[in-house]
Amino acid sequence: MSKLELQAVSKAFKAGKVLDRISLALEEGEIVAVFGHSGSGKTLLLRLIAGVEQPDEGRILLGGRDVTDDAPETRGVGMAFQNFALFPHMSAFDNVASALTARNAPGDVIRAKVEKVAALLKIGHVLGHAPRELSNGQKQRTALARALVAEPQILLLDDPLRNVDAKLRYEMRLELPSLLKASGSAVLYVTQDYKEAMALGDRIAVLSDREFTQIAKPAEIYGKPATISVASLFGDPTINLIPVAPLASPGETKIGVGGASVSLPPGFARLAGKSCVLGLRAEHIAVEDKASPDSFPVEVVAVTPLNEKTLLLLRTGDGREILASEAGTSEAPRRHGPAFARFDPRTVLLFDSDSGRRIAPQAA
Amino acid sequence: MSEVALSIKSVDKIYQRRGKAPVHAVKSLDMDVARGEIVALLGSSGCGKTSTLRMIAGFEEVTRGDIVVEGRRVNQMPPARRKVAMAFEGYSLYPPLTVRDNIAFALKSARMGSREVEKSVQEIARLLDIEPILDRYPSSISGGQQQRASLARALVRQADLYLLDEPMGQLEPQLRAILRGRLKNLLVDRRMTSIFVTHDQTEANALADRVAVMEAGVLQQFAGQKDLRERPANLFVATFVGEPPMNVFESRVMNGDRVRFAIDDGPTLDFGNADIPPKVRAAIGDREKVVIGVRPHAVRLGAGAGEARVVSNQWLGDQSHLAMEVAGKLMVAVSHAPIPATAGERVRFGVLPADLHVFDAATSAALSHGLEAA
Numbered sequence: 001m002s003k004l005e006l007q008a009v010s011k012a013f014k015a016g017k018v019l020d021r022i023s024l025a026l027e028e029g030e031i032v033a034v035f036g037h038s039g040s041g042k043t044l045l046l047r048l049i050a051g052v053e054q055p056d057e058g059r060i061l062l063g064g065r066d067v068t069d070d071a072p073e074t075r076g077v078g079m080a081f082q083n084f085a086l087f088p089h090m091s092a093f094d095n096v097a098s099a100l101t102a103r104n105a106p107g108d109v110i111r112a113k114v115e116k117v118a119a120l121l122k123i124g125h126v127l128g129h130a131p132r133e134l135s136n137g138q139k140q141r142t143a144l145a146r147a148l149v150a151e152p153q154i155l156l157l158d159d160p161l162r163n164v165d166a167k168l169r170y171e172m173r174l175e176l177p178s179l180l181k182a183s184g185s186a187v188l189y190v191t192q193d194y195k196e197a198m199a200l201g202d203r204i205a206v207l208s209d210r211e212f213t214q215i216a217k218p219a220e221i222y223g224k225p226a227t228i229s230v231a232s233l234f235g236d237p238t239i240n241l242i243p244v245a246p247l248a249s250p251g252e253t254k255i256g257v258g259g260a261s262v263s264l265p266p267g268f269a270r271l272a273g274k275s276c277v278l279g280l281r282a283e284h285i286a287v288e289d290k291a292s293p294d295s296f297p298v299e300v301v302a303v304t305p306l307n308e309k310t311l312l313l314l315r316t317g318d319g320r321e322i323l324a325s326e327a328g329t330s331e332a333p334r335r336h337g338p339a340f341a342r343f344d345p346r347t348v349l350l351f352d353s354d355s356g357r358r359i360a361p362q363a364a
Numbered sequence: 365m366s367e368v369a370l371s372i373k374s375v376d377k378i379y380q381r382r383g384k385a386p387v388h389a390v391k392s393l394d395m396d397v398a399r400g401e402i403v404a405l406l407g408s409s410g411c412g413k414t415s416t417l418r419m420i421a422g423f424e425e426v427t428r429g430d431i432v433v434e435g436r437r438v439n440q441m442p443p444a445r446r447k448v449a450m451a452f453e454g455y456s457l458y459p460p461l462t463v464r465d466n467i468a469f470a471l472k473s474a475r476m477g478s479r480e481v482e483k484s485v486q487e488i489a490r491l492l493d494i495e496p497i498l499d500r501y502p503s504s505i506s507g508g509q510q511q512r513a514s515l516a517r518a519l520v521r522q523a524d525l526y527l528l529d530e531p532m533g534q535l536e537p538q539l540r541a542i543l544r545g546r547l548k549n550l551l552v553d554r555r556m557t558s559i560f561v562t563h564d565q566t567e568a569n570a571l572a573d574r575v576a577v578m579e580a581g582v583l584q585q586f587a588g589q590k591d592l593r594e595r596p597a598n599l600f601v602a603t604f605v606g607e608p609p610m611n612v613f614e615s616r617v618m619n620g621d622r623v624r625f626a627i628d629d630g631p632t633l634d635f636g637n638a639d640i641p642p643k644v645r646a647a648i649g650d651r652e653k654v655v656i657g658v659r660p661h662a663v664r665l666g667a668g669a670g671e672a673r674v675v676s677n678q679w680l681g682d683q684s685h686l687a688m689e690v691a692g693k694l695m696v697a698v699s700h701a702p703i704p705a706t707a708g709e710r711v712r713f714g715v716l717p718a719d720l721h722v723f724d725a726a727t728s729a730a731l732s733h734g735l736e737a738a
Contacts, residue, residue, distance in 0.1 A: 170608055174676050174687035174694055178707050199678040199685070222681035235681055237541035283682045283700075302545035302552070304570035305589055307607045308661050308698070309682075311570070313545025323541055325682075327700040336552070 001064040003028050003186035004049065004154050009058035011044060018044055020210040021058065026154070031180055031187040032215075033201030035194060035233070040207045042190040046156045049188070051075055063153060086131040086143055093118075093127040096145045117149045120182055136168050144176075148183045155185040159192065173199045194234045198222065206230050224349075228356040231279045231349060237311060240280040240322045243353065248272035258316030258341065260296030265346050267361025276359070279349035285324035287312050288340050295340035298322075303336070314341055367399040368432075369557040370420065370525055375429035377415045377581075389415040391581040393429070400555035402548070404568035406605075407578035413561045414529070416578070420559065421450050421527050434524045449523035451515045451531060457502040463513045464489075464498040470521045488516045491546050493539065508534040512543075519550065526551075528560035532567055544570050565605055577601050593659070595738065599728035602657050602721060608685070611695045612657040614725060619648050625656050630691030631670040639717045640735075647737035648722055654731065657721040660685075663697035665705070668714015674705050688713065 004026040011019045018041040026032055036042050047053040049060060051072035060068045067075045086095050096114045105113075118124040121141040126134055134142060140161070147155055161169045173196055180187050180200075191197050197204045198218040205215045206226075214226035225231035231239045244255040246268060253264045253272055264271075288295065298314040301321070305311070312324045324341060350359045377390035390412040397403050405413035418424040420431055422443035431438050438446050449470075457466045464485055471481045489495045492512045497505050502513070511534050518526060531547065532540055548571050551558050562568050568575045569589040577584045577592065577600075585597040589605075596602035596610070603609045615633075618624040623640045626632040633656070648654065665686065672688035672695065684703040687694045688711065697703070697713065705711050718734040730738035 167609065171694060174678070174685065174696065177676050177678075181707075195680050198680050199676075219679055219681075232538060236537065238538045281682070302549040304541075304544055304548055306541075306566060306570060308700075311541060311545065313542060313549070321542055321545075323545070336549075 002026060002061070003030075003063060004188070005059075005061040005064075006049070007059040007061065009048060009055045009060060011041075011048060011053065011055050017210055019048075019055075022207075022212060023058075024205055024212065024215060026186045026188060028153075028186055029181065029184050031177065031189055031200055031202050033197035033204045034188060034190045034207055035197040035201075035204050036192065036207035037233075038192055041210065042192075042207055043158055045207070046158055046188065046190060049154075049156060086139060086146075088131050090130075091127065092123060092129050092131065092134060092138070092142045095131070095142055096127070096149050099146045099150045113149050113151075114145070117145045117183075121145050121148075121179060136164065137171060140164065140168065140172055141179075144179065148179075148185065151183070152185050155180070155183070155187045157187060157189045159190050161191075161193075161196065169196075176200055195236075198234070206233065208233070224358065224360075225279075226358055228277060228279070228351045228358075231351070231358075235281060237282050237306075237323045237325070239349075240278075240282065240285075242278045242280065242320065242322070244276050244278045244350075246271040246274065246276060246350075258296035258298060258318060258320065258322075260294065262294055262343075262345055264348065264350075265361060267363065268350065268359070270362065271350065271359065275353040277351040277353055277356075279351060279358075280322070280343055281347065282311065282323045282325040283309075283327075284347040285314075285322065285341050285343050287314065287324050287326070288342060291340045292342060294345075295342040298339055298341045300336050300339050314339075316341075368396050369399040369401070369434060370395075370397040370559070371430075371432040372396075372416070372420070373430040373432065375416075375419065375431065376427045377412070377419060377424065378427045389581050390419070393583055395576060395583065395586060397557060397559065399557055400552075402551050402556075402558045402571055402573045403560075404572035404575045405559065405561045405578060406563070406565060406568040406575050408563055411578040412581040413576075413578050417452075417527055417529060417559065417561045420525070421448060421452070422446050423452075447524040448527055449518040449521040449525070450527045450529075451511075451518040452527070452529045457510060457514055457517070459502050462499050462501055463494065463505070463516075466502070466513060467498075467517045467520055470517070474522070484520050485516075488520045491550060492516050492543065508536065511535075515547075519547075519556070524557065526556050526558040528558060530562055530564075530567075531560050531571075533562070533564070547571065565607065575605075577605060579604070595730070595733045595736075596721070597730055597738075599655060599657075599723050599730075602723070602730070606659060608660050608696050608698065610657045610659050610721065611663070611690075612655050612723075613691055613693070613695075615654060615656050617648060617651060617654045617722075619645055619650065623648075625654070627656070627691050631672075633669050633715055633720075635717055643737045644722070644732040644735065647731040651724070651731075653725040655723040655725050655728070657723065658715045658719055660696040660698040662715070662719035663695065664714045664716060665697055665699075665703060665711055666713075668712050670713045670715075671710055672713060674707050674709050674711055676707050677703055677705050686711075 002025040006022055006024045008021040008023055010021055034042050048055050059066055097110050100110045118127055123138055123141050126138055161172055177200055189200055204221050206213045208229050214230050222234050246253050246255050253268045254261045298316050300312055301315050302313040310326045314322050372393050372395040375393045379387040407413045419426050426439050467485045468481050489498055494512050497509055515531055574588050576586045579600050585601045592605045613627040615625045615627040623635045624632050672690045675687040675689055677686045679702055684699045686697045686703050721733050722731045732738055
């Protein structure tokens with residue numbers, strides 16, 4: 001039985017529909033990252049689940065029970081709704097315990113539970129401290145402890161690392177999955193940082209255009225994005241998108257890129273004559289000094305190092321700009337001028353120009 | 365250097381505040397920038413980078429020392445006479461003029477012919493992707509567009525120096541990588557001597573020939589990104605530059621028959637005599653405590669003296685980040701290929717002598733980088 005199930009949930013405001021027939025099931029101990037731009041309806045989704053907002057249509061099930069019409073406090077299943085802010089006038093202990101005291105638990109039970117979760121999060125030694133005496137990392141963990149202490153079956157986290165500096169955000173990104181897993185809660189984690197979504201989510205639900213465009217494991221979202229928009233949301237630099245018109249030639253299908261004719265792998269014959277968009281990740285383009293059969297001439301316009309990678313801005317013969325990246329760092333940061341680019345046709349993604357949907361190769 | 369475009373000589377900036385202690389924002393700064401060079405001032409807020417840029421521009425007085433632009437001492441010169449072009453926060457677009465007229469303003473004042481003005485404006489607008497908003501007014505465009513318009517207004521001018529404040533700060537990620545490339549191409553192509561302030565090391569590394577890393581008013585290191593990565597001058601630079609940052613551990617060192625680094629509450633890295641060159645051993649000397657560091661990309665997994673529990677292993681599409689628990693902290697290894705390990709499992713790791721950085725535990729100054737003394 002799913003811990004949380006959304007069945008075709010819709011919600012509109014005066015300005016129009018924000019969520020349109022959203023469905024998702026969350027299993028025990030699973031972390032699902034809800035990823036989308038600001039304004040895509042991510043927070044609204046959490047508010048609907050918490051019961052602060054009512055859906056116009058659709059059902060919400062918690063632990064198999066339909067709670068759509070229940071008030072937030074009677075939804076019956078432990079749930080925490082968190083943005084990682086602490087009460088400044090309370091000690092770390094009281095901050096964590098505040099999630100329990102509201103439920104009239106006895107003092108020694110509270111103490112035992114707080115200490116247990118504090119040990120898990122390695123903040124046992126600072127429970128007596130006020131928030132201002134805690135390091136930023138300890139603050140984040142204290143807030144997480146408060147969310148976890150009541151052992152919620154479902155934890156809703158609303159972009160909890162948004163206002164955290166880059167270094168700590170990175171550390172938390174590494175630590176959070178194991179901390180959340182240890183709690184056993186099913187977690188819905190809202191973020192607008194694609195790396196955070198990939199790092200934390202067992203699955204990612206991409207929210208765009210009022211619906212989940214794709215719900216899949218991180219590697220699949222990156223490698224087989226359902227649409228052009230999903231492809232461009234994941235990846236740094238953003239994926240190169242090039243309009244192409246596949247042509248049938250004897251025994252194969254070809255596309256023209258930057259003046260070169262590149263053979264597509266088998267399975268794309270049905271695309272001949274259609275207008276498509278080619279998606280090409282920067283790391284799949286190799287830049288070489290010499291021409292080879294599948295390469296096309298480019299001008300290296302700029303070389304910009306990027307964290308153990310080097311980005312090359314290329315201009316193709318037909319004036320298009322594309323980005324290639326090389327692992328490692330270039331020894332010649334100003335290597336400009338003519339070169340040749342090449343990509344493995346097996347790495348290409350093809351999308352339908354009209355619908356924006358990815359076209360999978362057909363099995364022979 | 366015969367072609368020095370900008371020379372900053374022993375410059376201090378002290379802000380006097382009524383009823384409060386003065387703030388020493390920039391401390392004896394020395395820096396030469398060659399003609400055509402692109403330099404980034406990198407640091408977190410309050411490090412002195414913006415004060416430095418504003419002194420060069422002439423918006424702040426120099427408390428001590430000299431600023432020399434193309435041989436002219438400019439300390440007392442008003443901003444407009446310094447032959448510098450600026451794109452600054454607070455140095456905003458003229459509200460009553462369209463974006464086009466804002467960009468053209470300085471060119472017209474310099475009596476450039478109208479056809480040439482139009483051509484220059486079009487060129488820079490195309491480069492920065494603001495052609496569609498040329499006839500709009502500043503109040504009707506987004507913050508990111510205002511930033512690009514202000515950048516265009518500076519870059520279109522003829523100047524001895526270009527001073528840019530967070531030039532790409534507000535850009536959408538989709539545009540950023542391409543615009544950075546175009547901007548770099550323009551600066552390199554036209555040999556525009558440029559100094560820009562940023563808190564974003566990605567931007568600094570992408571655009572600059574050399575990066576000046578500042579902290580607490582002091583220039584920590586002024587070097588190309590390769591040197592910052594491979595030869596950081598001290599622990600601050602080592603852990604500030606690089607994403608993710610360098611793994612560092614306090615450790616006891618035994619510099620005898622073998623060289624051993626015993627990480628406090630962690631494993632011991634043990635190197636044979638032949639592995640660590642004499643000059644590195646000499647640099648370490650008879651210290652008992654040092655800080656050792658290794659870049660995440662240089663951590664070797666699967667073999668080596670260390671063993672640790674995997675905290676997480678995250679694939680981001682084009683790289684893997686593996687976090688291990690070492691000495692009560694996280695040690696991160698990064699690889700461009702997926703790493704076969706799961707959370708909870710124990711893995712072996714090692715550090716090659718060529719990848720090891722050693723720092724003085726007290727002063728935090730670098731002692732050695734790989735097989736070389738610092």
